[in-house]
Amino acid sequence: MLEGNVQKSWLLIAIYIEEGHSSTDVYTFLTEAMYEIGKRWQENKISVADEHLATATCDYVLTRFQLSQHQLLQRHRALLFCIEGEEHYLGIKMIAGLMREQGWEVKNLGANLPLPFALKSIERWDPDVVCLSVSQVHLLPDLQKYIAEIENMPQSPLVLVGSRLLNKHDLSASGSSRTIFINHIQAFKDWLLINNKESSTQDKMLAMGEEI
Ligand code: B12
CATH class of the missing domain: 1.10.110 (Hydrophobic Seed Protein)
Structure with a gap:
């Protein structure tokens, strides 16, 4: 490379x-x-x-x-993006790929998405899950704002946050039980597999997330 x-x-x-x-x-x-x-x-x-x-x-x-991968029938919707100021988008691209592979309908909005545009997209597209990515420590306070605003939306999607920073920073207090933090791609794959097999409702998805 x-x-x-x-x-x-x-x-x-x-x-x-x-x-x-x-x-x-x-x-x-x-x-x-x-x-x-x-x-x-x-x-x-x-x-x-x-x-x-x-x-x-x-x-x-x-x-x-x-x-090169085959698509399965699409059952759930996910919206993915990196928060404002975050240009490191390869992680979210991998997550988007795994979700498509498991039959999710995915919109990947990529790097550096300001909160008002994120909220508008959620309002318009009504995803089951919103995936956020952040790689830089100084952006963590902003991440909390994203989580709080998304959790307060009437659509109330499940929020999934992923980051290499989770290995060192405990962010669990940044969201309610409607937000799940996953720091490793294998844990995310496990979450996906459990949800694809057993659940079609958001509440069930949440329960599976808590187990992981
Ligand atoms: C490539 C790179 C860049 C590229 C980014 C290109 C791009 N468009 O993505 C460029 C050169 C532009 C860049 C710029 C900068 N970078 Co940089 N960069 C990197 C580097 C080398 C690799 C990042 C990467 O692609 N990793 C591979 C991906 C796949 O890994 P990942 O993002 O962690 O994602 C995995 C998991 O975290 C998880 N995951 C991630 N998101 C999500 C989301 C969900 C929902 C889930 C479930 C899981 C999940 O799954 C992924 C797959 O395994 C890292 C080094 C490192 N150790 O990460 C530094 C690094 C991230 N960069 C860093 C810095 C400081 C910067 C700059 C500030 C440098 C500068 N002074 O300009 C700028 C900031 C730009 C910005 N505004 O964002 C620091 C961050 C330090 C910190 N802790 O805050 C790092 C750690 C380097 C270092 N050791 O100092 N960078």
Whole structure:
């Protein structure tokens, strides 16, 4: 990915899939590669330009992988986005891919979405679940505002928050029982599988989230 070699990067992933690895494995593999890139950038071993190239290559591989997947019948709706000021969108793109793969109708609004636009989209589209992503510590106070406003909406969708920051920060007090925090893609996949199998109501989804 650091070479910007999209064909080679895709080929590696294609071989990985051929070996029998699941989509969660693919996403975990790419997440770890990007974390390693962050580490090298922090250690001044690579530049911001290298990081941008790797991001673009990772994005290409993700798109190609997601296009190669089959769609199931769509039963639930999810709206996904990163909160305002947050440009790190690869995580939410992976989450969107997993949801589509499990038969969700997904709208991924991507990076940096101001709260009023998020609320308008929820009002208009009425999703069952709203997924939020945040990667930077200084944005955590804003995350609380998003959660509070979304929880107060008459549509009252379930809110799912995911972030690498959850490994270090306990955000559970930021939302009511209608908000679920998931820090790892495998835990998210488990949540999806349980909900797809057993539930069609939001209350049931919530109960499953609490178990995880
Ligand atoms: C690539 C990258 C960039 C790219 C972003 C490209 C893009 N469009 O996404 C660029 C170069 C633009 C960038 C910019 C910046 N970055 Co940057 N970046 C990274 C890097 C190297 C990788 C991020 C990534 O793509 N990871 C891979 C994805 C898949 O992982 P993830 O987001 O964690 O998502 C996984 C889970 O968290 C979870 N998940 C995520 N969201 C959700 C949502 C739900 C609902 C669920 C269930 C799960 C879930 O599942 C995902 C899949 O496994 C990280 C290093 C790191 N350790 O993360 C730094 C990092 C995130 N960046 C950082 C910083 C500081 C910045 C800048 C402020 C730098 C600057 N001075 O300009 C800017 C901020 C830009 C902005 N306004 O957002 C810091 C954040 C520090 C902090 N804790 O606050 C990090 C950690 C680097 C570091 N070690 O200092 N960055």
